[in-house]
Amino acid sequence: MGSFSSLNSISIDRGCILVKCQDAIKNSNVKRLSTRASVTTSTPQSLRLEELNARKSEKFQIGVLGASGYTGSEIIRLLAAHPNFKITLMTADRKAGQSIGSVFPHLVKQDLPDLIAVKDADFSNVDAVFCCLPHGTTQEIIKGLPSSLKIVDLSADFRLRDADEYEEWYGQPHKALELQKETVYGLTEISRSEIQNARLIANPGCYPTSVQLPLIPLIKANLIGVKNIIIDSKSGVSGAGRGAKEANLYTEIAEGIHSYGVTRHRHVPEIEQGLSEAANSKVTVSFTPHLMPMSRGMQSTIYVEMAPGASTEDLYEHLKSFYEKEEFVILLKKNEIPHTRHVRGSNYCLMNVFPDRIPGRAIIISVIDNLVKGASGQALQNLNLMMGIPENTGLHSVALFP
Ligand SMILES: NC(=O)C1=CN([C@@H]2O[C@H](COP(=O)(O)OP(=O)(O)OC[C@H]3O[C@@H](n4cnc5c(N)ncnc54)[C@H](OP(=O)(O)O)[C@@H]3O)[C@@H](O)[C@H]2O)C=CC1
Numbered sequence: 001m002g003s004f005s006s007l008n009s010i011s012i013d014r015g016c017i018l019v020k021c022q023d024a025i026k027n028s029n030v031k032r033l034s035t036r037a038s039v040t041t042s043t044p045q046s047l048r049l050e051e052l053n054a055r056k057s058e059k060f061q062i063g064v065l066g067a068s069g070y071t072g073s074e075i076i077r078l079l080a081a082h083p084n085f086k087i088t089l090m091t092a093d094r095k096a097g098q099s100i101g102s103v104f105p106h107l108v109k110q111d112l113p114d115l116i117a118v119k120d121a122d123f124s125n126v127d128a129v130f131c132c133l134p135h136g137t138t139q140e141i142i143k144g145l146p147s148s149l150k151i152v153d154l155s156a157d158f159r160l161r162d163a164d165e166y167e168e169w170y171g172q173p174h175k176a177l178e179l180q181k182e183t184v185y186g187l188t189e190i191s192r193s194e195i196q197n198a199r200l201i202a203n204p205g206c207y208p209t210s211v212q213l214p215l216i217p218l219i220k221a222n223l224i225g226v227k228n229i230i231i232d233s234k235s236g237v238s239g240a241g242r243g244a245k246e247a248n249l250y251t252e253i254a255e256g257i258h259s260y261g262v263t264r265h266r267h268v269p270e271i272e273q274g275l276s277e278a279a280n281s282k283v284t285v286s287f288t289p290h291l292m293p294m295s296r297g298m299q300s301t302i303y304v305e306m307a308p309g310a311s312t313e314d315l316y317e318h319l320k321s322f323y324e325k326e327e328f329v330i331l332l333k334k335n336e337i338p339h340t341r342h343v344r345g346s347n348y349c350l351m352n353v354f355p356d357r358i359p360g361r362a363i364i365i366s367v368i369d370n371l372v373k374g375a376s377g378q379a380l381q382n383l384n385l386m387m388g389i390p391e392n393t394g395l396h397s398v399a400l401f402p
């Protein structure tokens with residue numbers, strides 16, 4: 001087992017002891033899964049430290065299914081600086097048989113295995129996988145994986161709890177309903193304790209992440225009404241994946257805004273599911289997504305009715321206290337406008353609340369990088385939790401600016 005050479009500081013963060021060490025992990029022997037250490041007042045501190053010291057030096061073998069796509073390559077980029085996760089298996093479909101450097105030249109220097117087809121993959125030494133595959137395909141593949149594997153699924157296949165709703169929005173019956181029952185929806189800041197103990201995570205969609213992070217706390221606190229929520233969202237083109245067709249060509253997207261999914265987009269039921277759970281009643285929303293001429297980034301501008309007597313100041317103060325201790329969700333100073341260029345390449349969600357000209361209404365703006373907090377970054381946050389290591393491991397990169 002590997003070990004840290006020195007222990008510098010200890011802190012307690014969201015129920016976990018964080019141990020900061022000066023040196024990187026020295027050895028890279030592979031250990032299998034372990035659980036997260038929760039702090040209890042009855043636990044002898046010395047024992048806990050030993051356990052955490054051991055855990056911080058553990059290495060886990062990671063598979064990336066769909067490594068030749070945008071979210072797969074983003075996982076590889078993030079794991080390049082991860083001390084505990086080593087990618088030992090990578091799959092592709094049409095690109096199976098190729099090296100990662102031939103598919104993504106920016107990754108040529110990474111020490112990684114070649115891409116293989118899922119059917120040829122040996123999972124016997126793999127501890128956990130990120131599934132970065134198209135929805136529909138994913139459920140069949142996950143069904144065939146060993147039940148010992150921890151899985152973070154970036155597709156939409158396990159996000160909707162209602163099988164009929166899945167069929168209605170995704171146009172085919174769900175084929176792995178038994179797995180659906182054990183799935184935890186991985187909006188990290190909202191469901192942290194369930195995620196820690198989960199085996200299979202449905203990583204949220206990018207639009208639903210940008211919308212639910214501000215709205216769920218406000219709905220739970222009864223500060224906004226659940227009627228007349230209007231969501232106007234904009235996404236970078238990478239949101240459509242690397243296999244995107246004509247509609248995503250440079251000539252179609254550059255120098256313009258492209259609305260799509262008007263009146264019907266498959267993220268509507270996912271957003272409504274999360275908000276309805278927060279409200280304990282059925283919530284419906286108006287949602288229109290747009291493609292913007294940028295590679296990555298996402299903004300949701302959300303128009304809400306405030307609860308009788310509530311003010312934008314109340315909404316602001318509630319979000320401030322709700323996210324005060326969170327590393328990746330940041331409520332900006334009053335009047336500061338969130339911009340997508342301030343989250344490019346980072347796992348941050350920036351948000352703010354503004355008064356509407358119409359009395360009783362408020363405008364909320366939230367921004368994320370669709371490939372990071374909207375996909376691979378949140379997926380890594382979740383797997384860190386599932387493996388019992390600090391949630392922010394490998395997620396320290398600040399935004400690329402300008
Ligand atoms: N892009 C984004 O911003 C976000 C995406 N997501 C979701 O994450 C998942 C991956 O998205 P993204 O990376 O953008 O998609 P890409 O189209 O960029 O990549 C898809 C990957 O899946 C592989 N693949 C395709 N079909 C099959 C198949 N039948 N069997 C096995 N492997 C297959 C591809 O291999 P090959 O290259 O060889 O064809 C590729 O590696 C999707 O479900 C997407 O909806 C979620 C949040 C945000």
Ligand SMILES: CC(=O)N[C@@H](CCC(=O)OP(=O)(O)O)C(=O)O
Nearest residue numbers: 154155156205206207235239240
């Ligand atoms: C720009 C663009 O095309 N975006 C995708 C959503 C990306 C995403 O989050 O998709 P999943 O739900 O599959 O994870 C879309 O609108 O379908």
